[in-house]
Structure formats: structure tokens, C-alpha cells
Amino acid sequence: MTAFHKDALPHGYELQEYAIEAVLGHGGFGITYRAHDRHLQTEVAIKEYFPGELSERQDIAAVAPKPTPKAQRDYHTGLKNFVKEARALAHFKHPNIVRVLRYLETNGTAYMVMEYERGQSLADHLRLHGPKLDESALHRIFLPILNGVRAVHEADMLHLDIKPENIYLREDGTPMLIDFGSTRQAISHTMPDKFLVTHGYAPIEQYPDKGKQGPWTDIYALGASMYRCVTGKRPVNALERYQAILTYRVDPLAPVVAAGKDHYSPQVLDCIDWALQVYPRDRPQSVREFQDRLLRKTSGSTRTTATSTTRTATVTATTRTTTTTNTRSTPRTATVRRAPSQQRWLFPLAFLLVAAIGGYMWYSGKFAPAGSPAKSPSTITSAAPIATSEAPATTEITATKPATAPDTVSPAGPGQPVLMQTLEGHANGTFAVAFSANGARIATGGGDGTVRVWDSARGTLLKTLEGHTRAVNAVAFSHDGRWLASASLDGSVRLWDARALAPQSEWRNLGGPLYALAFSPDNKRLATAGRARRISVLNIDTKQPALTLTGHSDEIYALAFSPDGRWIASAGADRTVRLWNSTRAGDAASLSVHRAEVRALAFSPDGRWLATGTMDNVIRLVETGSGTQVRTLTPARASVLALSYMPDGKRLVVGTSDRRVLVVDTESGELLRSFDGGAEAVTSVAVSADGRLIAVGNRDSRTRIWQLR
Known part of the structure; x- marks a missing residue:
């Protein structure tokens, strides 16, 4: 599937050894293209730094900040963080994280060159195949994504923009994380008049002056994405929830335990609600902690959380620093707390068990809405190449399955079109x-x-x-x-x-x-x-x-x-x-x-x-x-x-x-x-x-x- 952007680089434009072939997606901060590597004779995906509100295309390729001091400052702040993110991601070789090959700086902007993958975003999958996932599909997608997020955190990085649009499903169904949000967050610090977050998936601490960000920030977004897959609806804005609690009103977000009790196991629903706690200290403090709870089958391991009427949003810094052998050029953005050592043996055994069961289910069924019967063996239907589009913060696309257009001219009926001229x-x-x-x-x-x-x-x-x-x-x-x-x-x-x-x-x-x-x-x-x-x-x-x-x-x-x-x-x-x-x-x-x-x-x-x-x-x-x-x-x-x-x-x-x-x-x-x-x-x-x-x-x-x- 190709996309359209009025300011995109034209078809055939040569960006060093890469020839632009199509627009794959776009958002508020960039345009992603499919391109051909003329040296290696392979296809790649290239993301161009192009923040629409701050910059403009001056000719076919050149990008420049708009002529105001604020736009120029914010543009260059974002550009610096875009390059920093590209350098950091280039060190990753994780199956569930987008693979960055290199970056380029030219035309007044920067470009991130990535491996090209065919597939579709989780958001597109939900829109095409129904608004919900059953529990086996939920595990097949989010257990690998949790591994990817955990690797990011252990490298002292945060994703900061996890949502269904940024969880990408390859043609074989394996998921990976795309479109990290560090550039957006860097600019947001200089734009207090705007909330550069994805409402519904961003926790309260991503709003201005609302707390410290850490692994718990990405965990909220993961919980929100799972909530979307269980209920078929985007979660309520975290700021709205926060303001309700401050004024002693009922949290407007309905617990997922009530919405999914007939189709999902209690510990899965309980974990999603845990991840979606408004205050950071009430959520899992590390991905490992969240994984352990998600995979645990015993009934006596009920978590304890503070009540929803707690009035302070202060984060207590009780985490311990984790060292890693991966050297990063980026400064640390958070510390990661390890689970207690006596719990560590539980995760590998449980994960192996789930992986074995999931491996069988992988080939025996197709992702389907909760409560629907399994279909004949196949993988997720996905013909679209990788697209790193960002859905507008106020937009929620109805996830009903549209009529499927045929790939060729329909042969039946009157009015059959015939190509006359090109x-x-x-x-x-x-x-x-x-x-x-x-x-x-x-x-x-x-x-x-x-x-x-x-x-x-x-x-x-x-x-x-x-x-x-x-x-x-x-x-x-x-x-x-x-x-x-x-x-x-x-x-x-x-x-x-x-x-x-x-x-x-x-x-x-x-x-x-x-x-x-x-x-x-x-x-x-x-x-x-x-x-x-x-x-x-x-x-x-x-x-x-x-x-x-x-x-x-x-x-x-x-x-x-x-x-x-x-x-x-x-x-x-x-x-x-x-x-x-x-x-x-x-x-x-x-x-x-x-x-x-x-x-x-x-x-x-x-x-x-x-x-x-x-x-x-x-x-x-x-x-x-x-x-x-x-x-x-x-x-x-x-x-x-x-x-x-x-x-x-x-x-x-x-x-x-x-x-x-x-x-x-x-x-x-x-x-x-x-x-x-x-x-x-x-x-x-x-x-x-x-x-x-x-x-x-x-x-x-x-x-x-x-x-x-």
C-alpha cells in the first residue's frame, strides 16, 4: 500500500545511492518512503525528518525551518534528536525492533535508512479484520513486543510512542516496534502550548509538568494498546482521567476486567488494568515485572495497588540501575529496576511454555476478533509495506471491516471500464x-x-x-x-x-x-x-x-x-x-x-x-x-x-x-x-x-x- 503527501520527494529522486519509489506513510514529524538501493540492489525504507508545523519544502528536496525564531529553534532541536535516535537504533539487532541501517544528513534535514519489511500495522490489521484480538493473538503480538521494549529499556532508552500504529506485523505475523517518539518528546519540551502526545496511549507523565518518565511510561502505552485490542476502543485520555481523580470523580476509563471477562483470562485483564494505573508508582516498574505477572498462572499472586483517589502524582525513585554490555552514544533517560532474584527463574520457564503453545497456534489459526471461531490455517493478511504513519491525536478511526476492493477490474456487470489511453x-x-x-x-x-x-x-x-x-x-x-x-x-x-x-x-x-x-x-x-x-x-x-x-x-x-x-x-x-x-x-x-x-x-x-x-x-x-x-x-x-x-x-x-x-x-x-x-x-x-x-x-x-x- 502506498500513501500520499503533498510535500513528499518525487518518484525517482536520487538520495545518494537510494532511488525513491513510493511514499509508505507520514506523520507530524516525518515522511517514510520505499526506496531502491542501487548499490546492493535491495529495497529499503527511508524516514525523512519533516515536521510539518515547523518546516517547509523549498524545492524538490530541500527542507528548511519556517522563518520564525521559535520554529527554527524547535526544528533544529528535533533534528538533533532524530539523528541521536538513528545512531542509537543502529546498534540494535533485535527481531522485534525496527532495524536501522544508517542515517544521512543532507537537504537541510536527516534521513533514517531502515530494513524494508512487508506487512501492516496492528492498527491496520484491526481496521481490516475486526476491532478486537482473541487472547492467543494478543499473546502472539505482545509477548514479543514486550521483549523488544525490555531490550530498549536495558539500553537506557525509552520508546515514548507505543500504540497500534507503531506495532508493525510482518508478512509472517511477527511483530516489531517502529517509530520511536524521542523526537516528538524533545520538541514538546519547547512547546508547552501543545501536547505532542497520542491521546489515549500517552500516560499522564508525558504531559507537561506531570511527572518523571521511565519504563513505566512505555508500560502504560503497552497496556493502552492491549486495552484497544481487547475492547475495540481507544482508552480515555490520561489527562482527563487525572483531572477526574484530582476532583474526586470516578475514573472515566472503564476497567478492562469488566469489558473482557467473558473472553480473556483474569490474569491478562488484571495486568492490563495494572499497566493503566494513572499514577506511575502504581504501575509495574519494569517490563520484567509486567511479563512475570502476565505469564503467571497461580491464583494467589494478586498484586497490590494504591487506590485511585490518591492525590499526588509524584514518582518515588526506588529503582536500581541496570548495567548493560551495549555501549550507547545517547545519555541515559531512565533506570530500570530488576525483578527480585528469587522470581527470575519463573519467566524463562513460563515463556518457553507459552512459546511452545503459541508456536503451534501460530500455524494453526489466524488472528481473529475475540469470541470468533478459528479459521483455516494462514497468517495475518498483510500485503502493505512498512508505513510509519502517526494517527492524529484526536482521530479515532472506526475499526469496522470495509468492503474489500478487488485487485483487478471486475469483469461482471454493465459499465466495465476499459483502459483507452495512457x-x-x-x-x-x-x-x-x-x-x-x-x-x-x-x-x-x-x-x-x-x-x-x-x-x-x-x-x-x-x-x-x-x-x-x-x-x-x-x-x-x-x-x-x-x-x-x-x-x-x-x-x-x-x-x-x-x-x-x-x-x-x-x-x-x-x-x-x-x-x-x-x-x-x-x-x-x-x-x-x-x-x-x-x-x-x-x-x-x-x-x-x-x-x-x-x-x-x-x-x-x-x-x-x-x-x-x-x-x-x-x-x-x-x-x-x-x-x-x-x-x-x-x-x-x-x-x-x-x-x-x-x-x-x-x-x-x-x-x-x-x-x-x-x-x-x-x-x-x-x-x-x-x-x-x-x-x-x-x-x-x-x-x-x-x-x-x-x-x-x-x-x-x-x-x-x-x-x-x-x-x-x-x-x-x-x-x-x-x-x-x-x-x-x-x-x-x-x-x-x-x-x-x-x-x-x-x-x-x-x-x-x-x-x-
Whole structure:
């Protein structure tokens, strides 16, 4: 599975001996790529330090902090810790810890080169196969992960970001830890106005001024991850729990003992609740202590903990330092307390017993939700390569199993798509496609800064339009076929004569990089938006800005005029969809608040519905008259990056980051068709006015024209 990031290095970019092939995942602090090692002829995964809030891409590869003293300070603090983490992890050769091969410092940033593994994150597994694990699957995943965490702690390191997204399951089912959180934590110390933690998995001491971090910090996150696998729900925010206890209210986190008593053994549930104690001193103080309790079968070994109404969060330093033969260049972040010597013999014997039983179960069953019957022998279904994405702290993806899209074009039924043309010529990606009003021409915008116009029937290039200095992110034909417009990362909008294919006008100083563009139905206005968080409505006749609409708190990725021209819909990184009066400035109606970034918008032909596509794989239909979300569609297996209605208003064409194009029935939610959109993420889709042709732009720099029959 591939992902998408608007600032990612382009396909084919050469980073020393590594050729970038695809984006695997991304988060708030970095982008992870699949790359080819040209020297060793192997595939690797490369994580680039790229904190989105602190830095920006200056050209194809260079990264620089944003031009404020605070951003520059925080950027370099994080960069220093990223390199330190890479150096430390390079010493590890543990089967349950991601293997770091080397690191690079170039382009104003740093890169961590890792072994490439095929598989999927535990979070993806839960989303695809059901929200829970049974007890045998829980042991198969978390016992090895505990061994990995223990090795990290014995090297005087902490992970600090354990969660299902950072537990990676290889194709053979063996788990490993990825994406250590030291960089995030280093920056958080200089940003007291923000909690750079993953809510639900981070314990109270990871919040500012709430206590000392140590092995018990990772143990809480492990318990929270197990809680998610047992209950199917993310645990309650630790800060909310802490504040409830301080005010003598009931802990809002329901004990896992009650939630899982019918499907899990008491000692497993008891251990999870123990790990999730709010105060650090009430949790296991070492992984060994937690392992011993988890594996113990005797009923007389009940632990003793303080009551939940204790009002102090002070950590008592009663741990002993453990020496290790591994030499580390990083300073110690915590001491580790060993279990009493008389208990040490219990763990090896118990672990061997569980491993023997687990080894048999490994080959005889598949991970399944709690209470479900075992299936035929197989391992976890996992075809996606390693992706170190970080789920937004406030986002919780519903873990219901989506409809599975076929890997090839479905052969049955009407409307079977046929590949008619493949248009090649752009470099560094194709980011925008549009049909002319009569469907005779197709315009494409590329990462090479050009707009190309093609004959849609023959697939021949009519002309290459030059003038932009950076990638073209959006193109649009006017509804009367007279004009063609383009918007670019260089911050400009260009207007071209669509018949003569000649330049007509240009608007600059629109506030920075632009990502979206739309013509009004009367062909007199042009709306554009991007990084500046505002919408500029341009008058085509006077060549002047006619209106500026402000209200979004982050970048705007998508724009659309309603079919009657009265409204402009916009959406973006702030996860909101807004509906503006297109003729006068004023407050916008907020139609919905999404759980992830909104990347795509499309009005139905009658204007009644507005479809939105988000990075958490969800399509939502909003009734524009009432502003009510009436339907949620989940046919996609990856981020939704592009949307376009078919002329009948009953079907929606969807482009996703895992290179698929879907045709969805908007009334039933049924997946009607799924076909290949190219080698990488589908960046844009367009439908001809007669509904017969679908144009698909792809980050692999090609545009594919499909015909529906």
C-alpha cells in the first residue's frame, strides 16, 4: 500500500545511492518512503525528518525551518534528536525492533535508512479484520513486543510512542516496534502550548509538568494498546482521567476486567488494568515485572495497588540501575529496576511454555476478533509495506471491516471500464486533470510546472503550456469552454485561452502555494486557495481579486462552486468543511467536522449533496440545504484524495492513495467498480460530461483514460 503527501520527494529522486519509489506513510514529524538501493540492489525504507508545523519544502528536496525564531529553534532541536535516535537504533539487532541501517544528513534535514519489511500495522490489521484480538493473538503480538521494549529499556532508552500504529506485523505475523517518539518528546519540551502526545496511549507523565518518565511510561502505552485490542476502543485520555481523580470523580476509563471477562483470562485483564494505573508508582516498574505477572498462572499472586483517589502524582525513585554490555552514544533517560532474584527463574520457564503453545497456534489459526471461531490455517493478511504513519491525536478511526476492493477490474456487470489511453510527458508526478466541456480535450498539471493539453480521443499531446515555476496542483476548464486555468505551488494562477492554447492573464501574490482551483458556473469568476488559509475569488473580466474569504485555521486543499453558483465549498487540513456565499464576504456555514484532513470535495450535479473525502479513508455525504451529514461511505482501503460525481448524480468516482479508482453507488454505498489507477497514489480524477470517460492523474507522472461501457 502506498500513501500520499503533498510535500513528499518525487518518484525517482536520487538520495545518494537510494532511488525513491513510493511514499509508505507520514506523520507530524516525518515522511517514510520505499526506496531502491542501487548499490546492493535491495529495497529499503527511508524516514525523512519533516515536521510539518515547523518546516517547509523549498524545492524538490530541500527542507528548511519556517522563518520564525521559535520554529527554527524547535526544528533544529528535533533534528538533533532524530539523528541521536538513528545512531542509537543502529546498534540494535533485535527481531522485534525496527532495524536501522544508517542515517544521512543532507537537504537541510536527516534521513533514517531502515530494513524494508512487508506487512501492516496492528492498527491496520484491526481496521481490516475486526476491532478486537482473541487472547492467543494478543499473546502472539505482545509477548514479543514486550521483549523488544525490555531490550530498549536495558539500553537506557525509552520508546515514548507505543500504540497500534507503531506495532508493525510482518508478512509472517511477527511483530516489531517502529517509530520511536524521542523526537516528538524533545520538541514538546519547547512547546508547552501543545501536547505532542497520542491521546489515549500517552500516560499522564508525558504531559507537561506531570511527572518523571521511565519504563513505566512505555508500560502504560503497552497496556493502552492491549486495552484497544481487547475492547475495540481507544482508552480515555490520561489527562482527563487525572483531572477526574484530582476532583474526586470516578475514573472515566472503564476497567478492562469488566469489558473482557467473558473472553480473556483474569490474569491478562488484571495486568492490563495494572499497566493503566494513572499514577506511575502504581504501575509495574519494569517490563520484567509486567511479563512475570502476565505469564503467571497461580491464583494467589494478586498484586497490590494504591487506590485511585490518591492525590499526588509524584514518582518515588526506588529503582536500581541496570548495567548493560551495549555501549550507547545517547545519555541515559531512565533506570530500570530488576525483578527480585528469587522470581527470575519463573519467566524463562513460563515463556518457553507459552512459546511452545503459541508456536503451534501460530500455524494453526489466524488472528481473529475475540469470541470468533478459528479459521483455516494462514497468517495475518498483510500485503502493505512498512508505513510509519502517526494517527492524529484526536482521530479515532472506526475499526469496522470495509468492503474489500478487488485487485483487478471486475469483469461482471454493465459499465466495465476499459483502459483507452495512457498519457505520458510530465515529470515528478501528475497532480491535476480536467476535461473540457465537450470532452474533446484533457488538461493535466504536473510536478514539472507545466500544463499539458491532450486530445482525449487519440491521446496525442496538443500543446505544453509553460510559465509556472513550480508544480501545478490544479487545472480547470471554464464551463463554456473558453478558458483554461491553472494554480501552482509558485503562488500564481494563470489563465489560458482554451481554444488557441495561449496565455491570457496571470494573478500573483495570492498568499503562497496554491492547491485548489474552481470556475464559477457563469464563467466570470475563478476561486483559488492553498497554504494562506484564505480563498481568493478572481474576476476574469477585470483581472482583479473580487473577494477574499477567511475562516479556515489551516491549509485549504479543496474547493468547489455549487452548480447554481451561489456557494463555494472549501475544506482542508483543519478538518472542517465550510460553505460560503460566493458573492460577498461573511461568515461561512460549517457543514461538518471530520476526524481527519479533508482532501477532496464534489457537489452532486443537482447541488443537493456535497461529497467529502478524508485521509482516514472515509467519504461523507452532506445535504447542502440543511448542512446535515446523512451518509458515510467506507469502500476505500486508503486515504481518499480525489472525488468526482458521474453526470447521473448517483455514482461517485473516488481516487485513493493506494492507487485504486473506485466507482461507488452513493445511495446504497455499494462498491460498483474498482480498477488500477497507476503505480502510485491517485492524485486526481475527472469525468467527461457524457459520463463515458474517466481521467485519472497519478503521482507516477502518467494520466490514464478509462472508458465506461
